[in-house]
Amino acid sequence: MNDLNKEIQFVKGIGPKRAEKLHKLNIFTLKDLIYYFPRQYEDRSKVKKINQLENEEKVTIKGVITRMDSYSPKKGMNIIRMDMRDDTGYIKLSFFNQEYIKRAFKSGDSIVVFGKVKIENNFKEFVPIEIEHYSSKPQSNCKIEPVYPLTYGLSNKELQGIIRSVLTKEEFKVKEYLPTYILEKYKLCGIDFAVRNIHSPSNKEALKIALYRLVFEEFLILQLGLFYFKNGVNESSGIEFKENEKLNDIIESLPFKLTKAQNRALSEITQDMTSSKVMNRLVQGDVGSGKTVVALLALASAVLNGYQGALMAPTEILASQHYDSFKEILERFNIKSELLVGSLTKKQKEKVLEKVKNQEVDILIGTHSLIEDKVEFKNLGIVITDEQHRFGVRQRGRLSNKGDSPDILVMTATPIPRTLALILYGDLDISIIDELPPGRQPIETIAIEHKRRNEAYENLVRSEVQKGRQVYVVCPLVEESEKIEATAASELVEELKREFFSDLRVGLLHGKMRPAEKDAIMDDFKNKKLDILVSTTVIEVGVNVPNATLMIIENAERFGLAQLHQLRGRVGRGNHKSYCILIYNSKTEVCKERMAIMEETTDGFKISQKDLEIRGPGEFFGTRQHGLPELKVANIFKHIKILKQAQLEARYIIGQDRRLQLKENQKIKEEILYKFSEREEISLN
Numbered sequence: 001m002n003d004l005n006k007e008i009q010f011v012k013g014i015g016p017k018r019a020e021k022l023h024k025l026n027i028f029t030l031k032d033l034i035y036y037f038p039r040q041y042e043d044r045s046k047v048k049k050i051n052q053l054e055n056e057e058k059v060t061i062k063g064v065i066t067r068m069d070s071y072s073p074k075k076g077m078n079i080i081r082m083d084m085r086d087d088t089g090y091i092k093l094s095f096f097n098q099e100y101i102k103r104a105f106k107s108g109d110s111i112v113v114f115g116k117v118k119i120e121n122n123f124k125e126f127v128p129i130e131i132e133h134y135s136s137k138p139q140s141n142c143k144i145e146p147v148y149p150l151t152y153g154l155s156n157k158e159l160q161g162i163i164r165s166v167l168t169k170e171e172f173k174v175k176e177y178l179p180t181y182i183l184e185k186y187k188l189c190g191i192d193f194a195v196r197n198i199h200s201p202s203n204k205e206a207l208k209i210a211l212y213r214l215v216f217e218e219f220l221i222l223q224l225g226l227f228y229f230k231n232g233v234n235e236s237s238g239i240e241f242k243e244n245e246k247l248n249d250i251i252e253s254l255p256f257k258l259t260k261a262q263n264r265a266l267s268e269i270t271q272d273m274t275s276s277k278v279m280n281r282l283v284q285g286d287v288g289s290g291k292t293v294v295a296l297l298a299l300a301s302a303v304l305n306g307y308q309g310a311l312m313a314p315t316e317i318l319a320s321q322h323y324d325s326f327k328e329i330l331e332r333f334n335i336k337s338e339l340l341v342g343s344l345t346k347k348q349k350e351k352v353l354e355k356v357k358n359q360e361v362d363i364l365i366g367t368h369s370l371i372e373d374k375v376e377f378k379n380l381g382i383v384i385t386d387e388q389h390r391f392g393v394r395q396r397g398r399l400s401n402k403g404d405s406p407d408i409l410v411m412t413a414t415p416i417p418r419t420l421a422l423i424l425y426g427d428l429d430i431s432i433i434d435e436l437p438p439g440r441q442p443i444e445t446i447a448i449e450h451k452r453r454n455e456a457y458e459n460l461v462r463s464e465v466q467k468g469r470q471v472y473v474v475c476p477l478v479e480e481s482e483k484i485e486a487t488a489a490s491e492l493v494e495e496l497k498r499e500f501f502s503d504l505r506v507g508l509l510h511g512k513m514r515p516a517e518k519d520a521i522m523d524d525f526k527n528k529k530l531d532i533l534v535s536t537t538v539i540e541v542g543v544n545v546p547n548a549t550l551m552i553i554e555n556a557e558r559f560g561l562a563q564l565h566q567l568r569g570r571v572g573r574g575n576h577k578s579y580c581i582l583i584y585n586s587k588t589e590v591c592k593e594r595m596a597i598m599e600e601t602t603d604g605f606k607i608s609q610k611d612l613e614i615r616g617p618g619e620f621f622g623t624r625q626h627g628l629p630e631l632k633v634a635n636i637f638k639h640i641k642i643l644k645q646a647q648l649e650a651r652y653i654i655g656q657d658r659r660l661q662l663k664e665n666q667k668i669k670e671e672i673l674y675k676f677s678e679r680e681e682i683s684l685n
């Protein structure tokens, strides 16, 4: 029997070299491999006659080779030319540097070629993508071809070959994990059939059946997992906080007046907190809309009632920024905040933990460190997660387990389409902060081609710095590797110092730095000891330096729109006019379209909608966004009917078997644990 957990380099026929390439696609085990599904299919079953070919169409032709020769126009380049004919005409084919064609085919052979038609000045040519000998066996030519998402150095054909060789091994069979009664109830095919046919569909019908099963399964596992990990929220046993006059004093002491939207969110929160129900609320507000102060007031309100509060942020930079601003506002009201992050020394940590346990600390702010077992509160009344989409589902649940039914507030800048909100937060109330603080001027965004990069540095950066402002320069994620990313960022610093800004103070921030170093750099930037901060995407969330007015993003084409929007949100946080320069290095239509959207709008909702349209929901709702299992084939828009069925079924199953302890549900539980496993959850520190 095959072991799906087997590491990929030990699978026969793969080996370490190919395994390395597969790792880049996040394929580590045999299971990852067979669950690496095609992005789309190319229907190669459409065969046309040569005299009917139209320009640019992708199609299969069948015929006989009438002539073949090869020549070498220059060193290292070899071109094989081929003429073929069917009963309607002739066409020319050329192959570049594909020596094996000469050995595999000869004049007179019957062939089947899939490729693309090119007609220029009445000259018809066929650009071959795949060529095979004609076979009389049905199904062996002209199939529905899977097209996989790929990485550099791995061709579609190679990946297809690897997957097929695994699937065709005699003993290979994927074990079923859905209970039989579900398969029967929804008329689903078995998992083995589904996996085989998603990779090499025997025909369109089989592909449809396979997809249906996999879509259903993805939704079922997603929904069931969410139910399973969710805390049993007890409707009646929440804390009934009392309104406290002192909260108004705190509000009065703020350096600004709350916006209408902030006030509305706050009063919705107060209503929840003063009711006997447990609060379960999401605050959604665009970047810069002022969510932090709303969190602060909710926490303060719990503290004024004699409880403790916790605030969890996804990065140390953000956590310590919150800590600083909380101290500044709350200390004079005798509300004590503490910071708990990974970079504290053991001694410091112990001291903080001790104080938290004895309630000498009122508000604990930190990163994932907050959910560690040793963190104990005396009297936890409210937990808040900032930028909650950065956390895994499990992590969120764990924090609230540290109190006795504390109120829960989650905050996010990422707008979530309604359907997804329903899956994720079926029982969550939503407050929306749809207004920016007054005095903000919209950020002006300009996209420029890479060749105009120098202008941006020479003119724009300098003029902002002369005005006393500060500048962010962001360089992108390189192949998901923080190490390479860090190197790229350091090199950029060197270049900027050498070529443009020998007289300015340029700092560097990246994910490979120790937290203390990061803090020091951020402090320098905040205290205007640096003019320019070159950073990787570690500054993406939450960072707040109102004097920074210009952001330059290098290789902007490599970012998703939502991410560009988040990054851009680091400027335009004060009263000064701010700018964002997107330097792009791609000539594709998609890139131009995306840059244009960023130039046109600063509305996060619109951007997120567009992002979805361009990238498709698969990527948008990937793990990175929400800490959820990736939906590989299921689409929450297209498959809404199946989603509803799966939701109903999940509710039914959980209603019968809250902890999934019944024998028939064991395998599906394993699958849930696998799909929601922590390795999927990102950590940013």
Ligand code: ADP
Binding pocket: 256, 257, 258, 259, 262, 285, 286, 287, 288, 289, 290, 291, 292, 293, 413, 437, 438, 542, 544, 546, 573
């Ligand atoms: P986000 O919603 O992105 O988390 P922040 O809470 O970081 O936004 O707020 C962004 C900036 O706006 C901060 O500098 C904050 O002090 C400021 N701010 C928040 N509310 C107001 C307000 N009502 N008036 C003026 N400035 C505000």
Ligand code: MG
Binding pocket: 291, 292, 386, 542
């Ligand atoms: Mg924030």
